Amino acid sequence: MKRLLSNDWLTLAFRMAFGAIFIYAALDKIQHPDQFARIIYNYHMVPGPLVNIMALVLPVSEFLAGICVVAGVLYRGARNYLLLMLVVFMVAITVNIIRGIDLECGCFTVSTRAKSAGLQLLIRDVVFAVPGLALLASRSRRWMIENAWLRS
Amino acid sequence: MLKNWIGQLIIILAVSTVAALGINAARGGGVALIGDWPSRTSGGEGPVTPPSAQEGDPPFITLEDAVTKYQSSDVVFVDSRSPEDYALGHVTRAINIPFEYLDQSWDTVIDSLNRQLAYVVYCSGGECETSLYLGRHLQELGFEYIFVFYGGWSEWVDSRLPVTRPDAPEEGGGQ
Numbered sequence: 001m002k003r004l005l006s007n008d009w010l011t012l013a014f015r016m017a018f019g020a021i022f023i024y025a026a027l028d029k030i031q032h033p034d035q036f037a038r039i040i041y042n043y044h045m046v047p048g049p050l051v052n053i054m055a056l057v058l059p060v061s062e063f064l065a066g067i068c069v070v071a072g073v074l075y076r077g078a079r080n081y082l083l084l085m086l087v088v089f090m091v092a093i094t095v096n097i098i099r100g101i102d103l104e105c106g107c108f109t110v111s112t113r114a115k116s117a118g119l120q121l122l123i124r125d126v127v128f129a130v131p132g133l134a135l136l137a138s139r140s141r142r143w144m145i146e147n148a149w150l151r152s
Numbered sequence: 153m154l155k156n157w158i159g160q161l162i163i164i165l166a167v168s169t170v171a172a173l174g175i176n177a178a179r180g181g182g183v184a185l186i187g188d189w190p191s192r193t194s195g196g197e198g199p200v201t202p203p204s205a206q207e208g209d210p211p212f213i214t215l216e217d218a219v220t221k222y223q224s225s226d227v228v229f230v231d232s233r234s235p236e237d238y239a240l241g242h243v244t245r246a247i248n249i250p251f252e253y254l255d256q257s258w259d260t261v262i263d264s265l266n267r268q269l270a271y272v273v274y275c276s277g278g279e280c281e282t283s284l285y286l287g288r289h290l291q292e293l294g295f296e297y298i299f300v301f302y303g304g305w306s307e308w309v310d311s312r313l314p315v316t317r318p319d320a321p322e323e324g325g326g327q
Contacts, residue, residue, distance in 0.1 A: 060169075078164055
């Protein structure tokens with residue numbers, strides 16, 4: 001299995017997919033930090049004064065790490081960071097489903113619609129984690145820009 | 153540092169922070185770095201108001217105002233949450249008009265309401281805005297005495313005020 005996952009072409013495909021997911025996800029958030037700040041606020045997990053600064057920095061770091069994974073620059077740091085973010089998102093969504101918080105409005109509810117929306121988000125993040133976990137298992141380091149300077 | 157993944161991560165985060173602050177500064181009317189997010193409870197400094205409140209909206213009231221109005225027989229509490237949430241617990245004597253399910257079938261219910269009475273609309277608290285939307289809707293329909301209690305269900309329950317639940321039909325009442 002590890003040998004298959006370490007295939008150069010497969011690793012490249014996973015890098016493209018994993019990086020592209022975060023680059024794409026970050027673009028809208030970078031354009032609309034006010035809306036993303038509200039989403040963070042609705043998770044009830046970040047103190048008010050930190051909400052805006054997180055809404056500004058998080059999407060840019062997602063975007064940059066996505067580029068790094070695709071290009072193979074600061075690769076391990078970027079890959080691990082994006083995986084870590086997915087884990088944090090999954091924990092946050094799970095906690096809020098258990099607490100009964102509708103993530104659309106940040107309000108407490110028992111509505112099945114809100115629960116299924118939370119579960120959909122959770123499943124989406126699990127799917128997104130698949131290429132990231134495959135990259136974690138892969139030993140291939142081919143076609144990475146950083147190879148040039150790490151060798152020197 | 154470049155070979156260590158934590159060192160790489162620090163570089164990514166440092167560059168991202170500088171870039172994010174730069175983008176925000178370059179954007180006309182960027183976001184304030186320290187957000188002024190509303191408290192989720194009204195703590196003596198006036199009523200909690202939603203970020204999307206506009207001029208002309210029904211007045212927002214504090215928990216104290218809501219309690220005072222609750223004691224009046226001319227005031228009806230309206231729960232704008234889903235029927236599911238309402239069934240699991242609501243302010244005692246409140247009626248349910250779920251804003252998210254509002255369609256023509258609700259016209260008859262709304263038409264049957266006495267327009268001479270005052271209505272206090274509430275939802276879950278937190279950032280739930282259906283109370284505001286329902287309040288606006290009722291105002292548009294010509295209801296004159298509409299109040300929005302944005303602290304909502306969570307503030308009411310936290311203060312142990314009268315609620316009706318299926319397992320304990322009526323509880324609370326003390327302050």
